[in-house]
Amino acid sequence: MASRFRGSAFNHIEEQKVGVLITNLGTPDAPTPSALRRYLKEFLSDPRVVEIPRLIWLLILHLIILRIRPAKSAKTYASVWTDQGSPLAFHTRDQADKLRQQLQAQHGDNLVVDYAMRYGNPSITSAITTLCDQGVRKLLVLPLYPQYSGSTTASTFDAVAKDFASRRWLPELRFVNHYNSHPDYINALVNSIRAHWGKHGRAQKLVLSYHGVPQFYLHKGDPYHCECLATTRLIIEALELGPEEYITTFQSRFGKAEWLKPYTDATLKELAANGTKSVQVICPGFAADCLETLEEIEEENREYFMEAGGERYEYIPALNSSDEHIQTLSNIVNTHIQGWTIQPTGSAERQQTLQARSEQAKRCPHNKPRA
Numbered sequence: 001m002a003s004r005f006r007g008s009a010f011n012h013i014e015e016q017k018v019g020v021l022i023t024n025l026g027t028p029d030a031p032t033p034s035a036l037r038r039y040l041k042e043f044l045s046d047p048r049v050v051e052i053p054r055l056i057w058l059l060i061l062h063l064i065i066l067r068i069r070p071a072k073s074a075k076t077y078a079s080v081w082t083d084q085g086s087p088l089a090f091h092t093r094d095q096a097d098k099l100r101q102q103l104q105a106q107h108g109d110n111l112v113v114d115y116a117m118r119y120g121n122p123s124i125t126s127a128i129t130t131l132c133d134q135g136v137r138k139l140l141v142l143p144l145y146p147q148y149s150g151s152t153t154a155s156t157f158d159a160v161a162k163d164f165a166s167r168r169w170l171p172e173l174r175f176v177n178h179y180n181s182h183p184d185y186i187n188a189l190v191n192s193i194r195a196h197w198g199k200h201g202r203a204q205k206l207v208l209s210y211h212g213v214p215q216f217y218l219h220k221g222d223p224y225h226c227e228c229l230a231t232t233r234l235i236i237e238a239l240e241l242g243p244e245e246y247i248t249t250f251q252s253r254f255g256k257a258e259w260l261k262p263y264t265d266a267t268l269k270e271l272a273a274n275g276t277k278s279v280q281v282i283c284p285g286f287a288a289d290c291l292e293t294l295e296e297i298e299e300e301n302r303e304y305f306m307e308a309g310g311e312r313y314e315y316i317p318a319l320n321s322s323d324e325h326i327q328t329l330s331n332i333v334n335t336h337i338q339g340w341t342i343q344p345t346g347s348a349e350r351q352q353t354l355q356a357r358s359e360q361a362k363r364c365p366h367n368k369p370r371a
């Protein structure tokens with residue numbers, strides 16, 4: 001009888017490894033309407049992302065949004081696309097490569113690192129399968145969302161749980177909920193702002209812009225808004241900024257409902273109209289540069305500010321795969337894997353013994369694939 005549970009091609013007790021899976025939101029495979037349609041369909045069908053009655057939403061999504069938005073979004077994606085693909089894809093890949101280097105230098109190669117996207121590719125299921133096939137029995141998932149939100153963090157957990165529901169032998173799981181006030185993360189942001197000031201001087205106003213969510217998510221208990229404000233508070237305390245020298249805003253509004261306020265675009269227009277001549281914008285909720293920072297903040301909002309009378313507009317890039325960011329992520333991982341034994345890589349001789357046992361173990365019934 002075919003089984004509904006997935007087995008790993010091979011994972012034997014001898015080969016227990018620790019796996020670290022970093023994830024981000026996801027991005028289309030290409031800046032084309034068809035790739036965008038696929039991506040937006042998966043993303044916007046997630047009930048964690050859009051919380052309006054299912055039937056009504058599915059009608060709006062399929063009859064209106066998926067007919068109009070893919071072509072429009074494809075154009076904006078094309079404006080930030082690189083020869084390495086979508087910025088979010090290549091930054092996340094690069095973060096995983098550097099984090100792997102850093103963690104394996106410390107723990108050896110019985111700790112493995114991979115990355116996945118909540119929507120699109122590489123999927124969470126494909127990454128968990130790759131990790132389990134390598135012998136991972138203890139899995140740490142680190143979503144690269146510093147601030148917790150049901151629409152992002154919890155949705156990532158849902159995808160892991162959905163994958164686990166079809167897996168026979170579950171790895172032990174740990175999941176990082178948030179790191180919005182982690183001292184290393186705050187320091188990394190503060191140092192990045194200071195480095196920018198060192199090169200360009202200060203502006204009149206520091207704008208800390210976070211991705212928005214519908215306002216009713218906050219009223220229903222989502223801690224996202226508070227976590228953003230906490231991140232801001234810790235940054236401005238470290239920089240010793242006064243109330244007139246910074247502002248927290250929310251960007252990337254979608255649809256007609258009210259989202260968290262103040263809106264980034266309206267604020268920048270207002271600031272310029274009221275005489276602020278220079279601003280520096282940082283997006284402390286984005287671990288990597290992506291469409292929402294490169295196109296919306298760096299291009300679109302610059303235009304709004306300059307057209308309304310602003311004179312100097314600077315975007316301070318996301319932490320991406322800077323050494324300090326990788327060190328921060330590595331410290332977060334090390335905190336969360338405490339108590340998990342990672343077997344040393346061992347000598348060539350030990351490797352040979354393990355290899356021989358692996359061959360033997362492949363004949364062991366509980367290691368047979370049960371696809």
Ligand SMILES: C=CC1=C(C)c2cc3[nH]c(cc4nc(cc5[nH]c(cc1n2)c(C)c5CCC(=O)O)C(CCC(=O)O)=C4C)c(C)c3C=C
Pocket residue numbers: 025026027028044049050069073086088145149151152211212213214224252254285286289290291292
């Ligand atoms: C429709 C509702 C949306 C909610 C709620 C939402 C929350 C949310 N998103 C991010 C991070 C990212 N969002 C990105 C793109 C993006 N977001 C939405 C919609 C919602 N986001 C859409 C429709 C899109 C796609 C772009 C477009 O068509 O306009 C991205 C960038 C992805 C990329 O490919 O570069 C990120 C990152 C967070 C952190 C968040 C809630 C806290």
Ligand SMILES: [Fe+2]
Pocket residue numbers: 211252
């Ligand atoms: Fe978004």
Ligand SMILES: [Fe+2]
Pocket residue numbers: 225226227229
């Ligand atoms: Fe709040």
